[in-house]
Amino acid sequence: MTPEDEDIKRLLNGAVPVLAAPEDRVGAVARRVGRQRQRLLAGSAFALVLAVGLGFGGVRMLGGGVTTPATTLGASVEPSRWVSCERTAPEQGLLRYHLTADEAADLPRLDDGFVPVAVVLCGQEQQRRPDGGEDMMGVERRGEDVAAIVAALRLPDEPTATEGPCFAMLPGAPWLAVVDADGRWTRPGIPLGRCRASRPEFTQALRALQTTTVATWRIREVISAEAAASGCSESYKDVIALQATTESSPRPGTPTPFPSGPVRVCVYEVAQGRDGAGEFVHGTVLPEDRRVAIEQALLAAGPPKPCTEHARRFALVHSVSGFDPQNYVELGGCHRIMSTGSGGTVFAQGEAALAELIDKP
Amino acid sequence: MQRLWEPAPPEGFAQFVAARSDALLRSAWLLTGDAGRAEDLLQTVLTDLWRRWASITDGGQPEAYARKALFTTYVSWWRRRWRAEIPSDPPERSAGGDTAGESADRDAVRRALARLSRQQRAVVVLRYVEDLSVQRTAEVLGCSENTVKVQSLRALRSLRTDPNLELFAAGRP
Structure with a gap:
């Protein structure tokens, strides 16, 4: 072990504070398990109710142009209306935030029932101010010609390469959300290519996507x-x-x-x-x-x-x-x-x- | 107040929690830099462990599973925490709270670690706190040994140049 290794080991081990354990950690975990089971049961019940409801009302909805009560559905699954990158993706403001392709691929894939009409990209970039200083700015971009990128998002992962060249780097991925006509949004998983980077079809579609910057906000000053x-x-x-x-x-x-x-x-x-x-x-x-x-x-x-x-x-x-x-x-x-x-x-x-x-x- | 269903733990689970939680919690703090989040991460992992306890103990490696789950959960954790689809249950804070701010040295390490990517932080903790080899680190994180080496190099470069850390040994010729 080098002196530098020893320094790091000493620093890390010495940095951990005295951590107080909860009185009953096993009980706390038990309550989590219980809540998960409750949610599972509630989800099953909801699915059953939905299935019964569709059984009675589905034909009328399809044939008579009666729209699904989207607000009711939306309200049942979280604050689903898109607000802004600043509010939804605050991790973008962290120093050296980096979303990897693997992390982006872990997200649930785009459901066939969700019909995106816009893609929102949350990112950050360093901008020079007129006074010469520089700020790290959060940037929200929106694109509405989404057919190609949505098609790419619906692709499966490619089989991982077992031979052939792949860069030994940690590929990144954009923070991306898709929004439907009712303003509801989701973050879809981004399919991986053979080298564990995002699939080339997705990368090409992203590059071709015409976007408009809809919001910027100052995250921090980088250079005065x-x-x-x-x-x-x-x-x-x-x-x-x-x-x-x-x-x-x-x-x-x-x-x-x-x-x-x-x-x-x-x-x-x-x-x-x-x-x-x-x-x-x-x-x-x-x-x-x-x-x-x-x-x-x-x-x-x-x-x-x-x-x-x-x-x-x-x-x-x-x-x-x-x-x-x-x-x-x-x-x-x-x-x-x-x-x-x-x-x-x-x-x-x-x-x-x-x-x-x-x-x- | 709603009464929650509180199932009984599987056999041997409580003993495992008592024996291994402190070590796992230390790693969790180094990963998250916050006592509350460390406890939350640990309980998230223990909850997963509980659900798979029978099959994990059949394999005889609950500690290895817990460690792997701790690090892989952490690496993919932020996005889940910050997504709109956050579960309704807020993270439960540890009784002690975060005492990190009490020490400038500790805070310097915490801030230096915060500047690393999640993968880099996981690699550093596995290599230097858990004393794992490059090969074992790669196995835990489910990546190649080369990725571990690259991330380790980048992390060390960042720590070495961090203005808050007295890692001056790194600068010696």
Whole structure:
């Protein structure tokens, strides 16, 4: 087991809180079993009543144009009128939400009795705002020329491939619902192809489906306008604090000079209770005079002094070109500097004056 | 108040619940990140186990079945929870509630796990908490060993770069 494996194992096992068991877990399970049996019986009874009802009324319904009381049926099986993706598929707002083809295939297949007139697709996409920042937006799309996609949804799964090429990836599937003329909806299972991805017929029909965006809503901000304008990340790992907790501290040394070209400074602050990560405060590409002054101060840094104080504010100073070195500077506390370059990572001692030079909006 | 039909458990079921629930609940918490949902997931699995108890005990592997059911139920759980066709019974919360927020470290792990996909989270818990091999993990999740390896790599990459986790050993050269 590697040190990383041990770290993960330790973290996971240490993270589980003391979990209180219910007084009678077996009883709770028994009640669930009982409720399932009740529902089963109720469902059977409903089917019997429906069958008897159809036996009496079916001919009249078919022949006389009397419509099925859809509202009554709908009301008996849940809030069945389509409302919106935002309300129906809130999981779309989760970080890294990913619906796999296997999960989509597990859903009940489209019943022959359900006649879709529209397909609704719930998704999310990152959108740039006029101020340069970016938001993760929920998006609801609706398509009404549904014949091809409905036909594809009614196909069975293909037999799983036992030979031939298949990508070793985890195929995804769209969050898709179909809506009928009465506004009732269901999420149908999406048939799988031979490689356990959605069937090609479905994929092609989905690609060909003409949709209209009917709603968008903001899920969360991904990049603030200020961070976007400065070219900095919205958050950054508190690298010096994390490095200080490891057994193998970098050797003392002097930061190396920046390569030619502009240098960017990004300042972060570690919020209370968010140890380990700093949130963006301000950042900029340094004007020449500030760049020279900061570089000189970095190159003049001596060996680190013993100190355990934790700085809640730190900066990343690095070349816009992306080339080394990357300098992490504590803007308080011990005023340490950590510099990573081609020669490895070194620790050096900064001063309050360097912090002042850096921490200017 | 409606009186619910409460059937008697099959023989040996209560003993199994007493012996194995704690371990299963720990895994359930790591999967769901919430004490109430963990208890709900566990009870969902135990309910399934109850219904198939005779055939499962005939095979002699109730624990293996429960573990597989826990992980596969979790992987397909969100969609069922959030679908309109949610059963009328709300999840029953555990008596203790979620104490995750009491510790910043615990919360960091919970948030880091929440950033993984369900498959990745299941793989990580099976590999690092349940100590299963790649092969056994693949068997539990009903996928290929290659999928387990790929998901494991992606999960580790995500954990390694998570700003809230002090997984700095991962960054050592």
